[in-house]
Every structure is written in C-alpha cells, then in structure tokens.
Amino acid sequence: MTWDAAMRTAIELAHNGPATGVNPRVGCVILDESGAMIAEGWHRGVGTAHAEVDALSKLPDGGARGATAVVTLEPCNHTGHTGPCSEALIAAGVARVVYAVSDPGHASGGGAARLREAGVEVVSGVLAVEVESFLGDWLTAAKLGRPHITVKWASSLDGRTAAADGTSKWITGAAARQRVHEQREASDAIVVGTGTVLADDPSLTARGDAGELLSTQPTPVVVGMRAIPREAAVFRHPHPVIFEGTHDVAELVRDLHGRGFRRVYVEGGPTLASAFVEASLVDEYAIYLAPTLLGGGHLALGDIGVATIADQRALRILSVEQLGADLLIRAAPAQTGRAQKEGN
Known part of the structure; x- marks a missing residue:
C-alpha cells in the first residue's frame, strides 16, 4: 500500500x-x-x-x-x-x-x-x-485560540431576510432548511441574539426531515441583555441555554472558547451577524439565497464598518450548491485588504 x-x-x-x-x-x-x-x-x-x-x-x-x-x-x-x-x-x-x-x-x-x-x-x-x-x-480554532465561526443567513436575491411586516417563514425551501439543520448538528454551539428569540421563538435544535431530533445537538447560546420569557421554545432544548449578557463579540468568543466550544454557528439576525463581521471574527459564511425579491428594509447585514469601497470585505467563494430552488454559497474572507490587516 x-x-x-x-x-x-x-x-x-x-x-x-x-x-x-x-x-x-x-x-x-x-x-x-x-x-x-x-x-x-x-x-x-x-x-x-x-x-x-x-x-x-x-x-x-x-x-x-x-x-x-x-x-x-x-x-x-x-x-x-x-x-x-x-x-x-x-x-x-x-x-x-x-x-x-x-x-x-x-x-x-x-x-x-x-x-x-x-x-x-x-x-x-x-x-x-x-x-x-x-x-x-478544528485547525482554525487551534491556530487562533478561538472557535471556528460560521455566520449563516437566508435571504432573497436582493439581500432581504424578511418582508416589510417582519415575516420571514419561509424564504427558502425545505432542502435548504434541512441543510441548515445538518450544519447545526456539526456545530458545538448555535448563537443567536435576544431579538431573534423574541421575534421568532426558535428551538435552536438540529432536526431531521421528519422533525426528529438528530443525535448530536448544538448548545444554544443567547446573546444580549433583554429577558426571555420562560415559555420560550429554547428552554425545551436538550442542552441548557447559555446566556451571554454582553454586546462585545470578542468577549463572547473568548468565553465560548473557554467553555470548550470549537465550532460555532451564528444564526441570529443582522445585528449579531454584523457585529461578528465588523470585528473580523468570521471564518466562513453560509449564505442561503432564495430566487425571490422582497425589497424594503430588513437587510441581511447592517453597518459593518465599510465607509468607502476601499474598506470592502472581500470574500472568496468556497462552493456554490443548488438545494431545490435555492442556492447555498459558502465563502471565506479573502486574504487581502482589510481582512488580512486585521488578522482574519
């Protein structure tokens, strides 16, 4: 051999x-x-x-x-x-x-x-x-002394995550949503903000096609200062919820690493996603695009510190996959420009 x-x-x-x-x-x-x-x-x-x-x-x-x-x-x-x-x-x-x-x-x-x-x-x-x-x-976590961080969102082709009235279920189809559950299962922790919990009441579990719980579940992490009602679905998760009362994502990442998490999946809203992007704390993007247009506000990202085109956050495409009618684009920070200067 x-x-x-x-x-x-x-x-x-x-x-x-x-x-x-x-x-x-x-x-x-x-x-x-x-x-x-x-x-x-x-x-x-x-x-x-x-x-x-x-x-x-x-x-x-x-x-x-x-x-x-x-x-x-x-x-x-x-x-x-x-x-x-x-x-x-x-x-x-x-x-x-x-x-x-x-x-x-x-x-x-x-x-x-x-x-x-x-x-x-x-x-x-x-x-x-x-x-x-x-x-x-795992190599990212070992080299950088922090978890490998994937930021995920699902949006229309024009970058909107919800309609004008805030409704978002469902922008993408069943195949794309199932891939999200597979990505959750492969993560140590799933991170959302309190705003997402209050607006959508997610369970933050990894589930199969029939809605069954998959064998491996990410630990749910909720970030922010607002109180969560005791009847929230996240409290029925197989793992106890970790509450992070901070808006400092660098502090959050240090704590998650200290808890032994090496693969973190950020799924919570434009405010939290934008904070990770601005802090250059994203290793991979999982962007689900649906063939539809919504217009208006509710953008996938807010302010990420790009004041001029020279500050743009250049990415390199890792893969493009069609899931039913939707696309999954996996991307990572390009090793040029601002991302490189900030060590991401």
Missing part, C-alpha cells in the same frame, strides 16, 4: 470520530515493512485513546517494531486526558511516521521533533490539502 493510499484510508477512518468537541478527528493506519496494512485506528472523542494508540492496541507486543504509522495529524506531544502519542509510537518501535498536517497547538504540537530526536524517520505533508480541508474548522 502506498503512503497516499494509506492516508486516504486514514482520512476515511477519521470520519468515524465525533465532528464536534475539543479534539480533532484523526485516523491512523500502520503498515508493516512490506507496506501491508496491519492495524488501523481512530479517535473516538475526549478521554478515549488517540488514533495512533488505538491502532497500536490492535497489535501484539512488538508487532509495530519496524513499521510505518500513517496518521492524518502530527502525533501529539503532550499529556492531557491521555499520554503523548509520540512517546507511544517510540515505545512501540515504529520506524517511520508519515503524517499530513502539523499540529498547530502550542501544548500539543512538537510530536515530529520528538520522534526525530528518538531516531524515528518522519515524513510530513502527504495529502495535506485533503486533510486541511477535512480538519479546517
């Missing part, structure tokens, strides 16, 4: 791990000296064996001696809920470690250097583009 083929298998294994939580999804394949796969493993979440240790556990004592470990992420070099994977690989007698992407964590990184120090051959960058795409949200 080639290293590329082994890495693709490791990526497939990594998909078995939980998409949410503090830890990344990691897969590992161990090859013997002839290149045959002799063990595989993946990380199953906080407190469980990391992918490398999971794979090594499938082998008898001495079974990994002289072998090659192919892993999607650089083996960790620190003790957290479990011990360092670098030390486990060294102790097992692995001769070579092949990985795709370096671990950017200040505490967890450095595994490659430790392996080389122990005489293990290390090869990096194998299928790095594929793994960076797969681990994109």
Whole structure:
C-alpha cells in the first residue's frame, strides 16, 4: 500500500470520530515493512485513546517494531486526558511516521521533533490539502485560540431576510432548511441574539426531515441583555441555554472558547451577524439565497464598518450548491485588504 493510499484510508477512518468537541478527528493506519496494512485506528472523542494508540492496541507486543504509522495529524506531544502519542509510537518501535498536517497547538504540537530526536524517520505533508480541508474548522480554532465561526443567513436575491411586516417563514425551501439543520448538528454551539428569540421563538435544535431530533445537538447560546420569557421554545432544548449578557463579540468568543466550544454557528439576525463581521471574527459564511425579491428594509447585514469601497470585505467563494430552488454559497474572507490587516 502506498503512503497516499494509506492516508486516504486514514482520512476515511477519521470520519468515524465525533465532528464536534475539543479534539480533532484523526485516523491512523500502520503498515508493516512490506507496506501491508496491519492495524488501523481512530479517535473516538475526549478521554478515549488517540488514533495512533488505538491502532497500536490492535497489535501484539512488538508487532509495530519496524513499521510505518500513517496518521492524518502530527502525533501529539503532550499529556492531557491521555499520554503523548509520540512517546507511544517510540515505545512501540515504529520506524517511520508519515503524517499530513502539523499540529498547530502550542501544548500539543512538537510530536515530529520528538520522534526525530528518538531516531524515528518522519515524513510530513502527504495529502495535506485533503486533510486541511477535512480538519479546517478544528485547525482554525487551534491556530487562533478561538472557535471556528460560521455566520449563516437566508435571504432573497436582493439581500432581504424578511418582508416589510417582519415575516420571514419561509424564504427558502425545505432542502435548504434541512441543510441548515445538518450544519447545526456539526456545530458545538448555535448563537443567536435576544431579538431573534423574541421575534421568532426558535428551538435552536438540529432536526431531521421528519422533525426528529438528530443525535448530536448544538448548545444554544443567547446573546444580549433583554429577558426571555420562560415559555420560550429554547428552554425545551436538550442542552441548557447559555446566556451571554454582553454586546462585545470578542468577549463572547473568548468565553465560548473557554467553555470548550470549537465550532460555532451564528444564526441570529443582522445585528449579531454584523457585529461578528465588523470585528473580523468570521471564518466562513453560509449564505442561503432564495430566487425571490422582497425589497424594503430588513437587510441581511447592517453597518459593518465599510465607509468607502476601499474598506470592502472581500470574500472568496468556497462552493456554490443548488438545494431545490435555492442556492447555498459558502465563502471565506479573502486574504487581502482589510481582512488580512486585521488578522482574519
């Protein structure tokens, strides 16, 4: 088996791990000296064996001696809920470690250097583009020390999120709305403002086609100073609501990171969305466009600090997907202009 083929298998294994939580999804394949796969493993979440240790556990004592470990992420070099994977690989007698992407964590990184120090051959960058795409949200959180933040809105083609009387159900169709539920399920937290709760009374749950609760639910976070009635639907969410009594989104983001959230989905109204955009705290936009026109006010965004065209917030398109009659446009800040200057 080639290293590329082994890495693709490791990526497939990594998909078995939980998409949410503090830890990344990691897969590992161990090859013997002839290149045959002799063990595989993946990380199953906080407190469980990391992918490398999971794979090594499938082998008898001495079974990994002289072998090659192919892993999607650089083996960790620190003790957290479990011990360092670098030390486990060294102790097992692995001769070579092949990985795709370096671990950017200040505490967890450095595994490659430790392996080389122990005489293990290390090869990096194998299928790095594929793994960076797969681990994109977790890598952002690890590099920046804050959650990966997606801001979502649904609007008409002329950028309106509601009609003149404030009604907005439904601008987009069923297929687009179901994709939103899938994105919620893949997030640690879903963030809205008190205005959205008072106006729309959302449940903030992730649901299937038949309205059933999906297996993984984002924690609901409500931002703002106004009181929420006790009968609000959000109080029936499977997770307790977190109330953030602030209008400072930087403070909010610090608190969410401190709570262990690494993937945050912002779904609450133009005021909150605009605050995240103006603060350069958006990593991805999920923009659902319906083939309709509404006119008037109720724009998807308010003031985001663009006083002149030179201040525009340039984006790069990640993908465009048709969902029924609607479009989902995924975009990220372009690495030019203002976004780059502000470090986003």
